[in-house]
Amino acid sequence: MQKQSNVSYKVYATLLDAWQDYLNTPQIYDKYWDFSNEPPYTLEEFWVKQHASLIDKVNRVPFTSEAASKGTAFNAVIDTLITGQLDEKVRMSRVLGENGERLAIQAELDGFTFQFPYELCREFALYYKGAIPQVRVSAILHTMYGDVEVYGFIDELMPLSVHDIKTTASYSASKFKHHSQHLVYPYCLIQNGSDIQTFEYNVAEIDKYGRWQTYTETYVFDPDRDIPILRERCEGLIEFLLQNSQHITDRRIFGGENPDGYVGVPVDISKLINK
Structure with missing residues (x-):
């Protein structure tokens, strides 16, 4: 030990992944907007957004993302199939066909509803047996x-x-x-x-x-x-x-503690411009 x-x-x-995304800002920008005649941001503006996003991640600012919620919901479904214990945060139900066959598992989380094919869920659960x-x-x-x-x-x-x-x-x-x-x-x-x-x-x-x-x-x-x-x-x-x-x-990243009732607040992007 x-x-x-x-x-x-x-x-x-x-958080280290978010740091790598920040370092890869030019590559991410090129991937999505290099060939666009009217990109939504200049590269400089995108750097500022990435900068603010990383600070918000450090400060654990609450946010809702359909992609993140989908990943969390799928994990919860697989864990439930493995352990037989329901996740209190995710509402799950079966989606059945006309003949009663199991088509999918429906999972509701953060206001989103996802349907994961049953055979996909079964494949993952069997792979993780034990x-x-x-x-x-x-x-x-x-x-x-x-x-x-x-x-x-x-x-x-x-x-x-x-x-x-x-x-x-x-x-x-x-x-x-x-x-x-x-x-x-x-x-x-x-x-x-x-x-x-x-x-x-x-x-x-x-x-x-x-x-x-x-x-x-x-x-x-x-x-x-x-x-x-x-x-x-x-x-x-x-x-x-x-x-x-x-x-x-958020003082936890420095090994400290936050006051009771602490909620992360998005950083003011204007304070990052021309920093």
């Missing part, structure tokens, strides 16, 4: 800015592998290569005495017609290669936090 230390920062895995869902892991990472607690929730933990469930409307090869979950979760497990190095992103691609495909991205954690990458990402994010400390209102 890794010894605890004086933690300077607490960073969760998907898994432990929603396992919180954390460990200390030493950086030039002090000790950082990196942490997150593993969707499905198997005896020899870690799994993260993804939903998407369109999948391309190595889509999650630059995400940080396949760095953070194995690192945490190894630091706490569980030598599990194999990580899978299990992807459900579901189009608007309900047609689906499944894909798997597999990564094997290599400490010599991956710990320096994880450290570099954490240090880059910390530098961003220090440069924008006047906008950071």
Whole structure:
């Protein structure tokens, strides 16, 4: 078991993903608007929006996203099939055909209603037979800015592998290569005495017609290669936090606590212009 230390920062895995998205702002802009004659933003304006979005993520500003809610709902359906325990936040029901056959599982969350094909749900649930869902892991990472607690929730933990469930409307090869979950979760497990190095992103691609495909991205954690990458990402994010400390209102990322009743408030974009 890794010894605890004086933690300077607490960073969760998907926040590091948001940091990578911020760094990739020009590439994201080119992907969506490079060939547009009338893009909704200039690249400079998009940088400001990305900057504000990352600060809001750090401050845990509440938001509703259909894509995020869909992923959460699908995870809840799979966990329910594995454990037999309903998720209180997600209302689920069966969608039956004329002859009583199971066509889909309907899930309602955050005002959205999703229908996931039953065979897709069954395939995922059978794949994870014996898994432990929603396992919180954390460990200390030493950086030039002090000790950082990196942490997150593993969707499905198997005896020899870690799994993260993804939903998407369109999948391309190595889509999650630059995400940080396949760095953070194995690192945490190894630091706490569980030598599990194999990580899978299990992807459900579901189009608007309900047609689906499944894909798997597999990564094997290599400490010599991956710990320096994880450290570099954490240090880059910390530098961003220090440069924008006047906008950071959620103190948990600095290892602190918030006052009772704290709710993150979106940053004023005008304060970021010409910063």
